[in-house]
Amino acid sequence: MDINTLREMAYKLMGNRKAHLEREKGFIYYHGLRVSKISLKLREVILPEDSSHDDIIVAASLFHDVAKGIEPHGKHGAVLAKDILKEYCTEYEINKITEIIQYHTQRKKNNDYSEYIKIVQDADILDHLGTIEIWMNFQYYAHKDEPMQNSVEFYSNEFKTHVENCRKLLNYDVSHKIFEDKVSFVYSFIDRFKKEAEGEFSIEI
Numbered sequence: 001m002d003i004n005t006l007r008e009m010a011y012k013l014m015g016n017r018k019a020h021l022e023r024e025k026g027f028i029y030y031h032g033l034r035v036s037k038i039s040l041k042l043r044e045v046i047l048p049e050d051s052s053h054d055d056i057i058v059a060a061s062l063f064h065d066v067a068k069g070i071e072p073h074g075k076h077g078a079v080l081a082k083d084i085l086k087e088y089c090t091e092y093e094i095n096k097i098t099e100i101i102q103y104h105t106q107r108k109k110n111n112d113y114s115e116y117i118k119i120v121q122d123a124d125i126l127d128h129l130g131t132i133e134i135w136m137n138f139q140y141y142a143h144k145d146e147p148m149q150n151s152v153e154f155y156s157n158e159f160k161t162h163v164e165n166c167r168k169l170l171n172y173d174v175s176h177k178i179f180e181d182k183v184s185f186v187y188s189f190i191d192r193f194k195k196e197a198e199g200e201f202s203i204e205i
């Protein structure tokens, strides 16, 4: 399979699509691109000797949310991807790619998942934390036309539970390491955000 061709196809399908009401057009395309990069980095740590499925991991990451909005999007995405990729991939590749897409949302449901499935599951979660999380949060309140104070309130009251729920779903130690770094950045951001939203400073004057 030719990854550049697949990337172009992914862009055509998702680059301008609005898959979530409260997110900008194209989010799923750029999210897929990031997930593909994060997945490869995780694979290098988790399976350092095994690059045999890298193209499969990248293709699955690019298209993992192709059916977002048609729930369950993992299941529907696998069917869609099978059709989209049939002229570009071998049968083995399609089977592996659609398996990853199908199970990317069913985390911790089965101990028999391949490492490739678990890697993409973790990469998907990791792309929802850190600066990306802040971006999505701001997009959400902007689309709802709500004041900054509602975002401050979310970070004060609900963010901690959100983080705990995401953390439980991770499969690997290296994912936890990246996760904690991203979360600690968001907490430092929240500290400042709360102050500045009230017209306060972070330094003594």
Ligand SMILES: [Fe+2]
Pocket (backbone or CB within 6 Å): 064, 065, 073, 104, 105
């Ligand atoms: Fe998804």
Ligand SMILES: [Fe+2]
Pocket (backbone or CB within 6 Å): 031, 064, 065, 124
């Ligand atoms: Fe995703």
